[in-house]
Amino acid sequence: MSVVARNNVHLSGRQGGQPLVFAHGFGCDQNMWRHVAPAFEDEYRIVLFDHVGAGGSDLAAYDRTKYASLQGYADDILELCRELELHDVVFVGHSVSAMMGVLAAAKEPERFAKLVLVGPSPRYLDDADYSGGFTEEDIEGLLDSLDSNYLGWSAAFGPVIMGRPDRPELGEELTNSFCRTDPEIAKHFARVTFTSDNRDDLERVRTPALVLQCSDDVIAPTGVGEYVHAHLPNSELVYLRAAGHCPNLSAPEETIAAIRAFL
């Protein structure tokens, strides 16, 4: 099966432009970039995709062994770049995908021109001398939440908004399931994400990188973003005014401006 089909790849933007690859984080799918990606279409080749197990990806390709670590996802990103013959890539990764970008750039540095890491965290669990923000128990709580919301899954995330003549584009998108997937896959991805530890990988990367740090982000607290900046050699850190973990949705303009300034 082609990577394009496996990862539900969508291409847009300028033919022959420098590729801008957007990777979504844990929870939803490529729709997370809906307000950000279009801003770059005039200048760049836009590549959107879903990680295997999320969105419109091929769920049959979900292999618990391959995706037992973030490296499996990073390898998918490299496969995608190879299949689409992407070079000089600007990789924009949100949340856990930021670390997948770090792993991919460490493995194949010549492929990447720049990295944009939105809300990155190299380790979510607290450790001696390191505060990731979470304990093992919190992660169990998350798995519990995933379980609890399984029964009402389709009712909660189905096509909900009817009759929005002002924003017709919502209608079609909302029939999709941005955050819906096989609950067993969601739980496995959650465990792999929140128990990952890629602190040692940061120093392997020389690719120029931008770290975007939101205010009041409980998933990737400010201290964690600063840790990434301190250990990622060619990085710069920009603090966003946007609160929460998803500035790509809650503050697209500010996110676009920060990325544009870096590029």
Place this chain on the structure above:
Amino acid sequence: MPQRCDDLTGLLEESAEELYEQAPVAYASSLPDGRIVKANETLLRWTGRGRRELLERCRLHDLLAPGARIYYETHYAPLLQMQGEVREIAVELVRPDGGRLPVLMSSVLVRDEEGRGRLVRSTFFDASERRRYERELLRARADAESRARAALALGHVEDGVVLVGPTGRVEVLNPAAERIFGVAADSALDRAADEAIPGWSAVAAAGAGEVVPVERDGHEQWLDVAATEAGDAVVYTIRDVTADRRLERMRTDLVAIVSHELRTPLTGVYGAATTLLARDAELGADGRRTMLELLVEQARRLATIVDQILLTSRLETGNAEVGAEVFDLADVFVDLGRAATGETHRLIVDVEPGIRVRGDLDRLRQVVTNLADNALKYSGGPVRCAVETRELAARITISDEGPGIPPGEQERIFEKFYRLDPAQSSGVGGTGLGLYIARELVERMDGRVGLLRRDGGATFYVDVPLA
């Protein structure tokens, strides 16, 4: 009636504000960044916080347990941004003292004219009861799935498994057991085992690891039974070892043949050859000829037995080739007298040419010769061979005037290695393979071999398809 109206009026006096504050639902209004700007009394009570604390220091996600907070940030908040609305998500509110309250949370995003989110209105329903039974449901589902996997395993083991309950009723009967006993689980379940399962009494009476014979459809079936007590029930594990038994019996039969049937002619050959060697001079020309004839006769008998054993083996492994050519049935009887052994002058062949059949001429000749040999061996009188045309087949009959076959033995004589009781067969030996081979060969020609009912003597018939 007026009384009621008065009551209603009293109720309606409640203000919208009172309803908002005291509703059995918690309300919160927050800014898109999560800061809470308005909350009702119910939320304050459920979260154990003062109004000032809630409005000045809390963001919406601070009210949630840590696991739910991750879920909120990674699923809920993005969905709210994308859909403008999220409904009935199960989360837990957490109080400063650590107490938790399961709730169902729903939110709507209020947008301004430019479509930008300005305010989030959220409601929280107490879902303690609901969460409890949902957990039960999840547990029940996990149990059911695990039972389904166990049933899948039970359905695919090669051994029969039967679980008999305390009152002797069948509670489980897996597909392997269905095959072994030739009984459908549907018809056996919840019935007394010894009524529902043919031959069960023998199985139930079997000792540990004992192999017991069970009669099924007129055939003997050997079952290796292991019974284990499981709580108030008994689990029987049953393996069909009939094939092993058959092999074992064949091995024993083969040893018997080798030790008797092969040794007798071998002794004859050895004796005749030794006599010739030692007493060559004493024996006259006639004596030497007698010895040589004995040698030839015994050697031929040996060859016949070895051929039968080899052919049996080929028939069993499916390697015996049987042709399907068209020939005249009379060709089968050419030189029958020379091919048969014994007093062939008693052989009366009453066959006219002109009946065309389909089959393997050489194999059919072998079958008829064998039947004629048997008839000559078992009777002292004439042996008649005849043919007739029937509807779809030509029938060859070979009749003798010997003692006949006892009724109880008539089917069994076609079984492999089966031989008549020496008392009934006047001590005539044999491998017990001849009739078995005859039936196998003729059936491969789409024909039949059998015995006709008759008083005095035996009449065998061979039906061969007409061409």
